[in-house]
Amino acid sequence: CSKVQEAGEYNTKMHPMWQGPLVVPGGDRQSPIDIVVRKSVFDSELKPLLTNYDPRTCQQIWNNGYSFLVEYDDTADKSTLEGGPLQDKFRLCQFHFHWGESNAWGSEHTLDRRLFPAELHLVHWNSNKYSLFEEAVMEENGLAVIGVFLKVGKRHEGLQKLVDALPAIRHKGSVVEFTKFDPACLLPTNTDDYWTYHGSLTTPPLTESVTWIVMKQHIEVSHDQLAVFRSLLFTSAEEEIQRSMVNNFRVQQPLCGRTVRSSFS
Numbered sequence: 001c002s003k004v005q006e007a008g009e010y011n012t013k014m015h016p017m018w019q020g021p022l023v024v025p026g027g028d029r030q031s032p033i034d035i036v037v038r039k040s041v042f043d044s045e046l047k048p049l050l051t052n053y054d055p056r057t058c059q060q061i062w063n064n065g066y067s068f069l070v071e072y073d074d075t076a077d078k079s080t081l082e083g084g085p086l087q088d089k090f091r092l093c094q095f096h097f098h099w100g101e102s103n104a105w106g107s108e109h110t111l112d113r114r115l116f117p118a119e120l121h122l123v124h125w126n127s128n129k130y131s132l133f134e135e136a137v138m139e140e141n142g143l144a145v146i147g148v149f150l151k152v153g154k155r156h157e158g159l160q161k162l163v164d165a166l167p168a169i170r171h172k173g174s175v176v177e178f179t180k181f182d183p184a185c186l187l188p189t190n191t192d193d194y195w196t197y198h199g200s201l202t203t204p205p206l207t208e209s210v211t212w213i214v215m216k217q218h219i220e221v222s223h224d225q226l227a228v229f230r231s232l233l234f235t236s237a238e239e240e241i242q243r244s245m246v247n248n249f250r251v252q253q254p255l256c257g258r259t260v261r262s263s264f265s
């Protein structure tokens with residue numbers, strides 16, 4: 001399988017984050033992918049997801065120059081994910097989004113090549129086996145990321161608190177305190193139906209350490225809420241040329257014979 005990023009990754013390759021080695025050691029379980037729905041395999045052993053998030057562990061929101069991240073205190077098993085395809089307990093460390101410059105594209109995963117305007121990633125690490133995220137990120141069973149597609153429609157009331165905080169972190173490197181936010185409000189009502197496969201981080205270090213759990217049901221956000229995402233900047237306040245934070249997604253990667261399992265038939 002391709003061990004070097006697709007030539008078409010112009011957007012992401014041009015972004016400073018992508019400078020450096022684009023060859024991924026191994027490189028046969030990269031993410032994101034196109035989920036071909038009719039080729040996914042129903043697995044009756046897959047359990048419902050069990051999320052137990054404590055809003056009191058929410059700490060800050062910041063612009064890392066590629067997306068914005070809401071970070072959680074992951075020094076104890078206070079906000080956790082288990083069940084689904086997972087054998088262990090995983091600790092929530094952050095969530096972030098990927099989006100486009102237009103509503104026509106922006107998601108990282110696709111469903112039968114269908115693009116969504118944005119995609120939410122809730123990032124967890126295996127606290128049964130490892131003691132730090134930085135350790136788990138290098139291990140095959142180290143991470144679990146829940147992916148949720150966003151569609152443009154009615155305003156998402158739970159998201160608005162986060163949207164209202166974005167103007168304060170417009171530039172790369174800015175951070176503000178952000179507390180008492182329950183990420184469960186961003187999950188779809190149905191979390192029993194999902195696809196799962198073994199993949200990687202979609203940004204450097206691109207390590208193949210992620211059990212992906214992609215929700216079948218999307219959430220709706222308003223056009224105006226997405227427009228505020230696009231008002232963020234890739235660049236720091238000191239830089240001469242300001243660049244809008246849009247199209248911060250990676251192109252789909254080769255499946256390389258992997259099976260995508262579904263929790264529903």
Ligand SMILES: CCOC(=O)CCc1ccc(S(N)(=O)=O)cc1
Nearest residue numbers: 121123137145200201202203205
């Ligand atoms: C060793 C430090 O590694 C990191 O900070 C990786 C952070 C990171 C977390 C999640 C993702 S995603 N888009 O695949 O959900 C990409 C990168």
Ligand SMILES: [Zn+2]
Nearest residue numbers: 096098121202
């Ligand atoms: Zn992501």
